[in-house]
Amino acid sequence: MKAGMVIIGAGECGARAATELRSAGYAGPITLVGAESHLPYERPPLSKDAICEAEMPAPKTILDADSLKTLDIRHIGGNGVARIDRETRRIILADGTALPYGRLLLATGAAPRRLASAPESAHIAYLRSYDDALAIRARLAEGAHAAIIGGGFIGLELAASARKRGAAVTLIEAQPRILMRGVPAEIAAHVHAEHATNGVTLLTGQGIAAIETDDKGVRITLADDRMVAAELLIVGIGASPVTELAEAAGLAVDNGIAVDACLRSSDPHIFAAGDCCSFPFALYGGRRVRLEAWRNAQEQGVLAARNMLGATETHTSVPWFWSDQYGLSLYIAGLADEATTTIRRDIAPDAFILFHLAVDGRLVAASGIGPGNAVARDIRLAEMLIARGARPALDHLASAEVKLKTLLAA
Amino acid sequence: MSIWIEACAADDIDEEDVMRFDHDGRTFAIYRSPDDEYFATDGLCTHERIHLADGLVMDDIIECPKHNGRFNYKTGQAKGAPVCVNLKTYPVKVEGGRVLLQVG
Numbered sequence: 438m439k440a441g442m443v444i445i446g447a448g449e450c451g452a453r454a455a456t457e458l459r460s461a462g463y464a465g466p467i468t469l470v471g472a473e474s475h476l477p478y479e480r481p482p483l484s485k486d487a488i489c490e491a492e493m494p495a496p497k498t499i500l501d502a503d504s505l506k507t508l509d510i511r512h513i514g515g516n517g518v519a520r521i522d523r524e525t526r527r528i529i530l531a532d533g534t535a536l537p538y539g540r541l542l543l544a545t546g547a548a549p550r551r552l553a554s555a556p557e558s559a560h561i562a563y564l565r566s567y568d569d570a571l572a573i574r575a576r577l578a579e580g581a582h583a584a585i586i587g588g589g590f591i592g593l594e595l596a597a598s599a600r601k602r603g604a605a606v607t608l609i610e611a612q613p614r615i616l617m618r619g620v621p622a623e624i625a626a627h628v629h630a631e632h633a634t635n636g637v638t639l640l641t642g643q644g645i646a647a648i649e650t651d652d653k654g655v656r657i658t659l660a661d662d663r664m665v666a667a668e669l670l671i672v673g674i675g676a677s678p679v680t681e682l683a684e685a686a687g688l689a690v691d692n693g694i695a696v697d698a699c700l701r702s703s704d705p706h707i708f709a710a711g712d713c714c715s716f717p718f719a720l721y722g723g724r725r726v727r728l729e730a731w732r733n734a735q736e737q738g739v740l741a742a743r744n745m746l747g748a749t750e751t752h753t754s755v756p757w758f759w760s761d762q763y764g765l766s767l768y769i770a771g772l773a774d775e776a777t778t779t780i781r782r783d784i785a786p787d788a789f790i791l792f793h794l795a796v797d798g799r800l801v802a803a804s805g806i807g808p809g810n811a812v813a814r815d816i817r818l819a820e821m822l823i824a825r826g827a828r829p830a831l832d833h834l835a836s837a838e839v840k841l842k843t844l845l846a847a
Numbered sequence: 848m849s850i851w852i853e854a855c856a857a858d859d860i861d862e863e864d865v866m867r868f869d870h871d872g873r874t875f876a877i878y879r880s881p882d883d884e885y886f887a888t889d890g891l892c893t894h895e896r897i898h899l900a901d902g903l904v905m906d907d908i909i910e911c912p913k914h915n916g917r918f919n920y921k922t923g924q925a926k927g928a929p930v931c932v933n934l935k936t937y938p939v940k941v942e943g944g945r946v947l948l949q950v951g
Contacts, residue, residue, distance in 0.1 A: 453928065479929075499929075732915065735928070759913065810901035813912030817903045842863075 439466055440537035442745060443528060445518050445682065446544035447471025449480065449731060450711030452499040453738035454542050454745075459508045461746055467510045468536055469500075470528070474515035475567055476501060481731055484591055485761055487570040488577065488598035496567045521686040523704055540706055540745040543683055543694055544738060547676035547712035547729055552586060558650035561670045564591055576669040579603035584657055584667035588615030588641065590760045592673035593628065596637050597762040607638040607665050609657070614641055618675075621779065621791050624767060624806050631765055640665075676729060678713045691715055693727040698751035700741045708745055710737035716752055720824070721772055721801070730758045755820045764808050770820035771802030780834045788812055792819065798828035815841050850951035857885070857944050865909060865920075867900035870950065875937065876900045877946060878909065878920045885939045886920050887948050893925065893932035 442458050444451045447469045455469045471477065478496035486494055505512050517531040527535045549563035562573050573595070577583060581604045585592045588610030596606045608615075615632075616625040632639055644660030648670070655670040678693035689695040689703035693715035700708050700716060711734040715727040736754045743750055760767045776793035783789045788807025795801045803819035805812030818841035822829060825845075833839045854868045860879040867890055868875045874890030876899045892899055892911040901912040909920045916930030923934035938949040 456928065810897065810912040813901050814903050817910070817912070817915075 440526060440539040441466030441468065442540050442542070442742075443468045443470065443536055443538035444542045444544055445470050445528065446542075446546055446679075446711075446713070447473070447477045447512060447514065448544065448546050448711070448734065449477075449499065450546070450734035450738035451542065451544035452477035453735045454544060454710065454742040455510045456500065456504075456508060457739040457742035458746065459510070461743055463746055465539070467508075468513060469510055470513045470516065470518060470530065470536070472515070472517040473566055473568070476505070476512065476514065478567060479731075480565075483567060483570040484564060484594035485598055487567070488574055488595060489601035493571065493574055518682055521682055521707075523686055523707070526706060538706070540708065542738075542741050542745060543702070543707065543709040543713060544711050544734075544741075545679040545682065545694075545709075545713040546734075547678050549591075549672070550675045550677050552645075552648075552672045552674060554645060555648050555670070555672060556650055558655065560650050560653075560655045560668065561648075561672065563672055564595065565676075573669065573671060577602045577604045581605070581669065582607070582654075582667045583669045583671060584609065584655065584665050585671045585673060586610075586645065586657075587673035587675070588612070588639070589618065589673055589675060590616075592671070593632065593762055594760060595671055595673065596632060597635065600635050600637060600763075605638075606636070607640065607667065608632070609643050609645065609659070609665070610639070610641045611644055612641065615639065619769065619773070620767070621773070621793075621804055623781075623791060624804055627806050628762065628765070628767065631763055635763055676712070678715075678727060680713060683707075683709065683713075691725060695725070699744045699749050700737060700752065701744065708741045710734070710741040719751065720753060720755065721775070726756075726772070728756050730756060732757050753824070755823045757816075757820055759813075765806060766808075766810055766813070767804070767806045768812055768816040769802065769804045770816050771800075771823045773802035773804065776801055778831070780831050782815070782835055782837055784815065784837055785811055790815055790819070792829075792834045794828075794831075799823075800827055800829055800834075818842055818845060821845055849949060851940070851947040851949050854887075854946045854948045857941050857946055860885075860946075863904050863906070865900050865902065865904050867898060868948065870948075873950070874898065875948060875950070876909065876920070877939065877948065878904060880921070881906060885941055885946055887937040887939045888918070888920050888923055888934040892916055892930065893934060894930045899934075 477499040519529045583599045585608045647658040654668040657665040683694045694709035718726040758769045773793040777796045778794040780792045788811040790805035793802040860866045863881040876890045878886040897913040917926040923936040
């Protein structure tokens, strides 16, 4: 068998990479290997429509059987990868099958971080896959009580979806506020209020003393001795990059599979992209960054595919992220951690954007929240300003009268 | 059938911008191009039914605000993943400063 392009991980990133290999004119064999039995599907609905729709929607496929056939992409589902043999350039599947590769892409994603104090139980769930969403749905009947540990995006989106299904929800966050990582306090407060209005009990700054389970559910003892009883406990405390295969194969790993700006790993025949990799980000001073986001997974999948075919393009896109909760949407572009100045622009009575600027006046990030997609366009324009390294005047950013598009033209 | 519906005033929409127009239970997006021509398409993205009027117009392109799917709003053509189904377009004319849309 001719060694072609092999992709491990059939999620958003791997599927986009496979498609791009063909679009870029590659005519050899492409194999997409996934641990799940489903065809490649979109994950964003799993915390939203997949939970709150009256009927469980089918997975939203990225590559259906017809597309795979048309593009001549071989999809191997339901078969994990046991190891990578770099000497002979082959991967060995769980069932023993060996697949040779000319170039290999690791698009292995991230896995939910486990809560050490939580026992194994059918009443304790994590969310990453369609099957995880099915398991969560099954326990979210009207009137059920769901406890959620973790006030990040997964926990909050699931809280909103569980409320929509008629479940009572208690959300427990160890940090003093929700969305501590990457979201400004002003926006987190807005989100917090929306959840409170919708009947979620939010307990912030609250540690967990013990978690016990029986055949009916879960009992969580909080650090202050209060007790929360629930039929279902969902743990959403972040995700870790899936790097086991890479580590076992001796590839460099540094908060994810370490790649260069062209997404090459420490082995020139192996690339990594998406949630599983960390890369030096020129736009933010060349520091090593790992992103967990839908659009990044796509963009890096496409970029890796081109570079697997010999291009030397580097990652330049501005990070971009969104979250939907109730009727609210939150959008973030860029990385705000080096910001020293924040400017607020009110777009509507219930919609605003915060612009984050570095000490040298560069716009480095923008975060916004509002009903529906009220802030989406301005966040998109902010993203374009960030990409250009723009140093917009503060009074222009603050005034909704000044169209951001005009700043882009400046 | 040729039913022309009055949608808005011509100067309700800035150049290189878009506006939502709802009529009879349907939703449309009306565009004014950088060269001052008017166009109309279905209002919802063919990917996840998001209102395109919240998106960004760049030259001939409307970009969905949610997942960045792109269409040429003059032809309705989908410009690649995640959108693969074209947008339906509708004839538009401007008469007496009013934008009319043929939805029949």
